[in-house]
Amino acid sequence: MNLTHPFRDADGDKLREECGIFGVIGTREAAAMTALGLHALQHRGQEAVGITSYDGAEFYSHRGVGHVAQVFSANHLFENLPGAMASGHVRYSTTGGSGLRNVQPLFADLASGGFSIAHNGNISNAMTLKRDLVRKGSIFQSTSDTEVIIHLVATSRYPTLIDRFVDALRLVEGAYSLICMTAEGMIACRDPLGIRPLVMGRIGDAVVFASETVALDVVGADFVRQIEPGEMVQVDHKGTISSHRPFGVHEARPCIFEHVYFSRPDSVMEGRSVYEVRKQIGVELAKESPANADLVIPVPDSGVPAAIGYAQQSGIPFELGIIRSHYVGRTFIQPSDGARNADVKRKHNANRAIVEGKRIVLIDDSIVRGTTSLKIVEMMRDAGAAEVHMRIASPPTEHSCFYGVDTPERDKLLAARMNIQGMADFIKADSLAFVSIDGLYRAVGEAARNNACPQYCDACFSGEYPTRLTDLAEREAPEQPSLPVDKVA
Ligand code: AMP
Numbered sequence: 001m002n003l004t005h006p007f008r009d010a011d012g013d014k015l016r017e018e019c020g021i022f023g024v025i026g027t028r029e030a031a032a033m034t035a036l037g038l039h040a041l042q043h044r045g046q047e048a049v050g051i052t053s054y055d056g057a058e059f060y061s062h063r064g065v066g067h068v069a070q071v072f073s074a075n076h077l078f079e080n081l082p083g084a085m086a087s088g089h090v091r092y093s094t095t096g097g098s099g100l101r102n103v104q105p106l107f108a109d110l111a112s113g114g115f116s117i118a119h120n121g122n123i124s125n126a127m128t129l130k131r132d133l134v135r136k137g138s139i140f141q142s143t144s145d146t147e148v149i150i151h152l153v154a155t156s157r158y159p160t161l162i163d164r165f166v167d168a169l170r171l172v173e174g175a176y177s178l179i180c181m182t183a184e185g186m187i188a189c190r191d192p193l194g195i196r197p198l199v200m201g202r203i204g205d206a207v208v209f210a211s212e213t214v215a216l217d218v219v220g221a222d223f224v225r226q227i228e229p230g231e232m233v234q235v236d237h238k239g240t241i242s243s244h245r246p247f248g249v250h251e252a253r254p255c256i257f258e259h260v261y262f263s264r265p266d267s268v269m270e271g272r273s274v275y276e277v278r279k280q281i282g283v284e285l286a287k288e289s290p291a292n293a294d295l296v297i298p299v300p301d302s303g304v305p306a307a308i309g310y311a312q313q314s315g316i317p318f319e320l321g322i323i324r325s326h327y328v329g330r331t332f333i334q335p336s337d338g339a340r341n342a343d344v345k346r347k348h349n350a351n352r353a354i355v356e357g358k359r360i361v362l363i364d365d366s367i368v369r370g371t372t373s374l375k376i377v378e379m380m381r382d383a384g385a386a387e388v389h390m391r392i393a394s395p396p397t398e399h400s401c402f403y404g405v406d407t408p409e410r411d412k413l414l415a416a417r418m419n420i421q422g423m424a425d426f427i428k429a430d431s432l433a434f435v436s437i438d439g440l441y442r443a444v445g446e447a448a449r450n451n452a453c454p455q456y457c458d459a460c461f462s463g464e465y466p467t468r469l470t471d472l473a474e475r476e477a478p479e480q481p482s483l484p485v486d487k488v489a
Contacts, residue, residue, distance in 0.1 A: 019044055021209070026235075034051050044090055049071045061107060089105050092406055102144045105118040123172050124468065125171075128470050138154075177198035188232075189233065190227045193229055197226070198226065203221035205239055259444055270444075281393040281440060282307060289433030290314060291389040292359065306393035322351060325349070360387065364390070368414070377429050390431070395458075398416045399413070420433070
């Protein structure tokens with residue numbers, strides 16, 4: 001199947017956001033705390049960052065392209081973001097589609113008052129909703145799918161803002177963890193399946209929300225609980241917390257790729273240490289796919305915990321045969337293939353003294369396009385490795401994610417293009433194996449994948465998408481007349 005990406009806008013922008021979000025209400029210097037929290041979530045998005053604050057009268061905002069430490073480098077910036085409530089967002093890079101207009105939190109002055117929204121996830125019917133809204137006269141300022149929610153809130157006929165918000169979200173499909181601010185306070189909510197994470201913490205009298213627990217740790221907040229799938233938590237300026245389940249109770253389908261790669265290993269997701277899960281994936285991998293080798297070597301940093309697990313289970317010594325420079329960003333986020341290739345080399349270097357003459361098991365978390373694995377295997381051979389056996393701590397990534405993890409179109413996914421032997425030949429490894437889907441489920445603490453009702457969203461591996469993909473279906477239905485390009489934002 002030739003998948004065209006459903007979230008591509010008329011100008012080639014992608015309506016997708018992969019992000020980290022943070023919010024705090026009830027503390028002085030809320031904006032500075034938000035910057036600190038976003039800094040701990042920097043791995044979730046490195047393209048741009050924004051913070052919005054509220055001081056009881058006005059909303060203030062500062063947004064910029066770059067890392068948190070670059071955009072919020074000067075203390076005086078926080079003087080321009082006063083108030084006891086603030087929220088922020090780090091945004092992932094997409095190919096094209098950058099620019100300040102897409103940097104969140106997005107803000108609008110609605111008839112019901114100011115409304116700010118920070119979103120992690122991806123709305124799988126955003127283009128369809130947007131087309132209808134544009135037809136009815138909405139004028140979009142950004143190419144972000146998140147803006148659709150603002151327009152739906154604005155055009156809802158319910159009297160109160162919270163009712164309008166619920167009304168809007170009823171129309172939205174896909175994955176969303178949201179932190180919103182109004183003059184009344186903060187609202188945090190997760191989509192009915194809880195695909196993207198969101199947790200709540202406390203520091204003194206203040207309430208904190210964040211994509212991952214690591215952000216709570218870093219600002220000194222205590223973890224309280226995760227926001228439940230489909231739950232909407234409101235906190236007012238007096239600190240009163242109320243919880244609603246406007247979408248009913250569904251079987252949760254949190255993203256399993258958060259455990260594989262996306263989250264920081266020092267976070268706790270769904271009650272499980274991400275580090276421990278990754279180590280356990282390595283244990284499962286060693287049981288399922290042993291290798292005759294002298295050393296277990298991780299592809300740093302993403303392969304390290306699984307490699308520790310693989311080494312412990314197999315009894316093969318663990319060594320750092322690849323050293324990573326910490327002064328380059330993640331390889332994946334570079335827009336062009338040329339930039340990506342150069343980056344792999346700048347980022348990883350062989351530790352020749354360790355690998356020369358050795359049969360090695362290389363462990364990485366995933367193969368997406370195959371760019372990293374190809375380079376790393378070659379690098380190991382150039383450094384004198386006698387044999388290179390690649391072991392991957394996730395099942396083959398055969399399907400695109402439409403819920404907010406940046407994966408390329410399906411025809412660029414190596415595992416969608418070839419079988420495992422073909423992939424081994426492509427990356428020039430002596431052998432290649434992936435952990436099984438049941439092995440992955442065992443690592444997250446389940447007995448096996450419940451095929452009738454999977455406990456996680458694992459669509460990138462299984463192709464079973466837990467929500468409708470309306471935009472995709474529309475794109476693929478040849479009989480559907482598409483909106484003339486010049487009518488899309
Ligand atoms: P590739 O070189 O395209 O095969 O990408 C694989 C590498 O990218 C792996 O080593 C992962 O650590 C990393 N990776 C996998 N998925 C993602 C993602 N969604 N965003 C950023 N990096 C990723």
